[in-house]
Amino acid sequence: MLRFAHTYFLWALLLVPLFVVLFMLMRRWKKKALAAFGDRAVIGRIMPEVSFSRPTLKFIFFIVAYALLIIGLADPQIGTRTEEKKSKGADIMILLDVSNSMLAQDFPPNRLENAKRALSQLIDNLHDDRIGIIVFAGEAYVQLPMTTDYSAAKLFLNTINTNIVPVQGTAIGAAIDMGMKSYDFKDNTSKAMILMTDGENHEDDAVVAAESAHDKAVVIHVVGFGSPQGAPVPIYDNGKQIGFHTDSAGHTVISKLSEDMCKEIATAGHGIYIRATSANSGLGIVMDQIGKMQQKTYDSKQFKDFEDRFQFFLAIAMLLLVAEFFISNRKSLRLSRLKLFEVKKP
Structure with a gap:
């Protein structure tokens, strides 16, 4: 049996779709702003170090970490057995x-x-x-x-x-x-x-x-x-x-x-x-x-031995936040130099 010790924290999960909508609007605004300067391929050559995909990856890490953090604060508990x-x-x-x-x-x-x-x-x-x-x-x-x-x-x-x-x-x-x-x-x-x-x-x-x-x-x-x-x-x-x-x-x-x-x-x-x-x-x-x-x-019948499971959610949330922090918005120069799939002309 699953229950939450502090259910009022779960209301904060309602902010998740709001964050997603705001992020999508921000991405759309940036695309329109870049399109005003010219073709995306040309802009990519002008700014070779700028990554267009990493902000999305960082946001995914952040929103998942946020959701797990809220669930952890709500303190999910599991009743391991029933007792007569x-x-x-x-x-x-x-x-x-x-x-x-x-x-x-x-x-x-x-x-x-x-x-x-x-x-x-x-x-x-x-x-x-x-x-x-x-x-x-x-x-x-x-x-x-x-x-x-x-x-x-x-x-x-x-x-x-x-x-x-x-x-x-x-x-x-x-x-x-x-x-x-x-x-x-x-x-x-x-x-x-x-x-x-x-x-x-x-x-x-x-x-x-x-x-x-x-x-x-x-x-x-x-x-x-x-x-x-x-x-x-x-x-x-x-x-x-x-x-x-x-x-x-x-x-x-x-x-x-x-x-x-x-x-x-x-x-x-x-x-x-x-x-x-x-x-x-x-x-x-x-x-x-x-x-x-x-x-x-x-x-x-009563459920006994309710055990806290918040630590797993908080641990994963912290790992994702740390990973999100260290992911740069810029491309890795070393990786960008590796052209593994480039076909060289004879």
């Missing part, structure tokens, strides 16, 4: 509401960003539990399958926004059903869902879905985001707020936390309900409950 690891933990599936109502600003900057921040802190505190993420609005999608790769989990978390699900609405039941399909019930690990929503369910019967999940020993905890007083739902255009959502009568829509729905889902899923605040998301309490569940051992 025995871990004891629970399977935690996060159900994250990404409907437009989660943009309400009663939790500055908005409900969704507060939920993502809380999830990021939760991931930082995980050790042996597996985690997955499902996003939902009018439909539900698996954003991250169950994994112990917490770095990948945070990477996927950062990409979540309200535009990630094309169909708007709030289908909590569909998200629960999707979570059930994502579990592997053969490994017998303890399983729990953490539903993070404002509770405005408009699409299906989430309570029935929660009861079905509990029938298969899956516990559903609910964290409510929002305030009972509610807040208007902003509208954005190219990242700028241009107003608020209104109903058919032209009145501003106020999105409120539906605590009754959240409590019903938590009760049906035999979990707990926590109302998040701007200071505390309540996920710590939820994780304490998950920690009390019976922990079972499961197998996971």
Whole structure:
């Protein structure tokens, strides 16, 4: 398995085609300038020491060395083997509401960003539990399958926004059903869902879905985001707020936390309900409950012994740069005197 320790250096490779274009334009300009003085063969006799091919060779050495240098700075690493690891933990599936109502600003900057921040802190505190993420609005999608790769989990978390699900609405039941399909019930690990929503369910019967999940020993905890007083739902255009959502009568829509729905889902899923605040998301309490569940051992594969390979790229890059430095733009007089293929007239 190949990975880069510092991937941000790889952006510098975008300069390679720019250098090539600039070099070609420079060569074209020089050819036009020389053509203005006369025939190239005649100019070659006037300037016998000038090489027209060596600058190209020097550029090739430079551009290859530059690319290898960037790759070396990115520190390519190779995982030499996989290792079976025995871990004891629970399977935690996060159900994250990404409907437009989660943009309400009663939790500055908005409900969704507060939920993502809380999830990021939760991931930082995980050790042996597996985690997955499902996003939902009018439909539900698996954003991250169950994994112990917490770095990948945070990477996927950062990409979540309200535009990630094309169909708007709030289908909590569909998200629960999707979570059930994502579990592997053969490994017998303890399983729990953490539903993070404002509770405005408009699409299906989430309570029935929660009861079905509990029938298969899956516990559903609910964290409510929002305030009972509610807040208007902003509208954005190219990242700028241009107003608020209104109903058919032209009145501003106020999105409120539906605590009754959240409590019903938590009760049906035999979990707990926590109302998040701007200071505390309540996920710590939820994780304490998950920690009390019976922990079972499961197998996971991990790449071990990642070895740095940057030194090979840097060494070759240095050799090419040294070679490029010593290649002169002038022809070698000794070599030019050797006319190996010249046919002498009798």
